[in-house]
Amino acid sequence: MSTLRDPFERLLDPARVIDHALERRLYSRDGSIAQGDCGLVVLPETTAEVAACVRLAGELGLAVVPRGSGTGLCGGAVPLEGAIVLSVARMGAILEIDPEVPCARVQPGVLNLDLTTAVRHLGLHYAPDPSSQQACSIGGNVATNAGGPHCLASGVTAQHVLGMEIVLADGEVLRLGGTAPDPPGYDLRGFVVGGEGTLGVVTEVTVRLTRDPAQVRTMLLDFPTVRAAGEAVGGIIGGGVIPAAMEMMDQRMTIAVEAFVHADLPVDAAAMLLVEVDGTPAEVAAHVAVVEEVGARTGARRVRVARDEAERALFWKARKSAFGAVARVAPNYYLHDCVVPRTRLIEVLERIEAIAAEFDLVIMNVFHAGDGNLHPLIAFDRRDAEQVERVHAAGTAIIEACVAVGGVLSGEHGIGLEKRDFMPLTFSAVDLDAQARARDAFDPEGRMNPAKVLPLGSRCGELVLDAGSLPPGTWL
Amino acid sequence: MAVTTVLTPSTAEELAGMLREATASGRRVDVVGGGTRSRAGRPGPPGDVEIRTGGLRRIVAHEPQDLTLTVEAGLPVTEAVALTAGAGQDWPQAEVRDGSTIGGVLATGASGRRRLRSGAVRDSVLQIVIATGDGRLVTAGGRTVKGVSGFDIPRLAVGSRGTLGVITQVTLKLWPLPEARGWFGAGGGLEERLALARAAVTGAGRPTAVILTPGRIDVELAGPPDDVVPPPGMEPSGDPPAPVGTGVVEVGVPPPRLGDLSVLLEDEGFAYEARFGVGTCLVAVDDAAGVARVRSWAVGLGGHAGVLDGPDGLREDPWGPPPPGLALMRRLRDAFDPAGILNGRLVPWA
Ligand SMILES: Cc1cc2nc3c(=O)[nH]c(=O)nc-3n(C[C@H](O)[C@H](O)[C@@H](O)COP(=O)(O)OP(=O)(O)OC[C@H]3O[C@@H](n4cnc5c(N)ncnc54)[C@H](O)[C@@H]3O)c2cc1C
Ligand SMILES: Cc1cc2nc3c(=O)[nH]c(=O)nc-3n(C[C@H](O)[C@H](O)[C@H](O)COP(=O)(O)OP(=O)(O)OC[C@H]3O[C@@H](n4cnc5c(N)ncnc54)[C@H](O)[C@@H]3O)c2cc1C
Secondary structure (H helix, E strand, O other): OOHHHHHHHHOOHHHHHOHHHHHHHHOOOOOOOOOOOOOEEEEEOHHHHHHHHHHHHHOOOOEEEEEEEOOOOOOOOOOOOOOOEEEEOOOOEEEEEEOOOOEEEOOOOHHHHHHOOOOOOOOEEOOOOOOOOOOOEEEHHHHHHHOOOOHHHHHHHHEEEEEEEEEOOOOEEEEEEEEOOOOOOOHHHHHHHHOOOOEEEEEEEEOOOOOOOOEEEEEEEEOOOHHHHHHHHHHHHHOOOOOOOOEEEEEEHHHHHHHHHHHOOOOOOEEEEEEEEOOOOOHHHHHHHHHHHHHHHHOOOOEOOOOOOOOOOHHHHHOOOOOHHHHHHHOOOEEEEOEEOHHHHHHHHHHHHHHHHHOOOOEEEEEEEOOOOOOEEEEOOOHHHHHHHHHHHHHHHHHHHHHHOOOOEEOOOOOOOOOOOHHHHOOOOOHHHHHHHHHHHHHHOOOOOOOOOOOOOOOOOOOOOHHOOOOOOOOO | OOOEEOOOEEEHHHHHHHHHHHHHHHOOOEEEEEOOHHHOOOOOOOOOOOEEEEOOOEEEEEEEEHEEEEEEOEEEEEHHHHHHHHHOOEEEEOOOOOOOOOOHHHHHEEEOOHHHHHHOOHHHEEEEEEOOOOEEEEEEEOOOOOOOOOOOOOHOOOOOOOOOOEEEEEEEEEEEEEOOOEEEEOOHHHHHHHHHHHHHOOOOOOOOOEEEEEOOOEEEEEEHHHHOOOOOOOOOOOOOOOOOOOEEEEEOOOOHHHHHHHHHHOOOOOOOOEOOOEEEEEEEEEEEEHHHHHHHHHHHHOOOEEEEEEEHHHOOOOOOOOOOOHOOOOOOHHHOOOOOOOOOHEEEEE
């Protein structure tokens, strides 16, 4: 029936050209709740195949949506209007590990955790560690500029990408950056990170690897109030310590997670903090002392230090299974990823609590407290249309509350489709136009992942189109 | 002979107006911060207009609790660093020199010696405001310590040498000042010093800088006082000297190749400063032949070399072979500076 697959079968093994309705439906979604419309899925295995597919799509006048593992939470990998989904899942080889730089050259489909596992015996790791690290791809991490608990001290993905190979919208293959620092010209490598698939398909990445610290200490602090936990966050940073990671979980979330991982978490605490410090023994001792002192001062009931590596791993498992644990509370969740100034954390958390009450919804919090990156998670059931409307309204209220105190729309998940139309809350028309022009420099015809990141009408003078073409489930 | 008009705007809006005007009239603009790096780029006549950023020097917001600092770009770096130090904080990624402005440091992407531990200066920029060549005031990024809201124009602006727009304001991410900091060093033969440098880079002490210079190796340590003690074979020293010559070339090579470069430089008697673990090296050169030699070594080792500073005679070919992506870079320049009036001599592909 479909004739769309025919020309692509001339480029790829037919088994890697998928037009089966059920599979197209699977590829019409990502980790968010947006539902798209996928015309065809192609699974290239080489850069040359990627380039050929992108070129052919261009000739056919079709849009291309790059896809990694599909764990994105903002609809970034969701195809619209029958676009072609180009999955790099078959490009999963670690091409080279250079322990001297240290760095690794990988294909984009390599899973984040697999990379760290592959270099562990060398005393190295890949620092950005999103909670989805077992499932998400390095290419997807690059495209979203992913963060993770340990990005507090070591920085987000952009700081760990040394170079890349990218296929542009016209099929041109470019190698940007590399292990030699600061090549002349503009930092195209840096600009592509966080481009959410709109600037081209990333077909290879050279990432910096990090040497394991001499010592690590992981602590759980539990607090009688959320306010006290927030004060502890401020106290630790104010005490001159940027921990390797500092994560907060509220009581609802702690209960859900404990039922899932059995880590003997303090389920009766209003909030708990997971704080990790690392470095030389002297550094670790000094930082642990600050954390303990601040904990005592702000009313932590207990500072539990992980006894051994197994307990440390358990603490982290608890943190990283949080989103999954929400399934015990409600079938769906809608998540915001705003960042607020650290000094405004408490006030915003209190406002979120009020919003939950106002809209009669369950909101759970688990987030990167150290850098003010909130993840208020609204648990709901999408079959209940009236509830969905309240979820929508509460989400907007949360975003507005964050922006009102000087926050930004996203800390790490990206803008994609779901946050796209909130962009004017933080950027002027001139700002958005400048972003659109920069994007267009990469892809003048708008073929790569169109309609993402920038609201329609961002280009000065562009006609504002009717939003009726958006898929159901998209929040506007 | 044409005379360059010097303009010193005192607000970003005023500056943007001047650029709109220059775009309309097709007049070429040179941007000057502290002016410490005026001998850069291709030789050629100066622009019709020189815009100095010195009037833009307000401290917009210092939020010590958030570890962020928002300032106008004409502020001298030394003032910004003194201000943050007063709050027990630091901007460790930047090259801090007397006379340099924040905008100049960012426009040249001048990372300091502490890059080994703290990262490149472009990683410290949270939000940026630039006046594009045609005078649009564009804000990009956000003032929070983390954020991915939209396309990363700050990363494009940093290191773009004022060829996309004039940076008028930035928000920087600060770090706590370490409790103690100190330099330790040793002399000795090159092989011996290279071994010390490699040991320091991979060692558990996580030094902030490992600097090889002719006849010396110096390492800066920072952290609790117990950690700031001489490593084996070294004794307390001071900031190593920067190489001085007629001009200065900056080399970037894959970090493990820096030792090979140092051998070549030291054999041939060049003054240099190699930043181990990072892969950059500053080399003093006296003539165009020196530039060409250093560049051929750099390229041979998988890197590149550009003239940072020097008289016209050293800058006939300031950057060497162009990087991939020139067409893209040209389109970006068109997007930000459609009339191509800004800092034409600093565009690396013309
Ligand atoms: C003697 C000496 C040696 C140096 N050696 C090194 C070195 O070895 N390595 C190193 O990394 N750095 C070096 N520097 C670098 C210097 O620290 C940086 O280039 C920077 O600090 C210059 O700042 P400035 O304000 O003086 O800029 P200027 O010299 O005024 O300008 C530098 C460049 O930036 C542009 N520019 C300035 N302000 C803006 C703005 N607001 N918006 C857009 N563009 C702007 C200018 O057009 C120009 O292209 C050296 C400086 C000196 C004085
Ligand atoms: C349980 C859970 C926890 C999470 N925790 C975190 C967290 O802690 N931190 C965090 O940052 N994120 C987190 N996420 C979000 C998500 O995992 C990240 O955004 C991740 O980087 C997406 O990778 P992916 O391979 O799944 O990409 P996808 O979802 O497939 O794609 C994401 C975006 O990248 C683009 N893209 C993908 N591959 C390429 C490529 N090769 N070239 C060009 N563009 C490409 C897509 O077009 C899309 O716009 C979490 C998600 C889940 C479900």
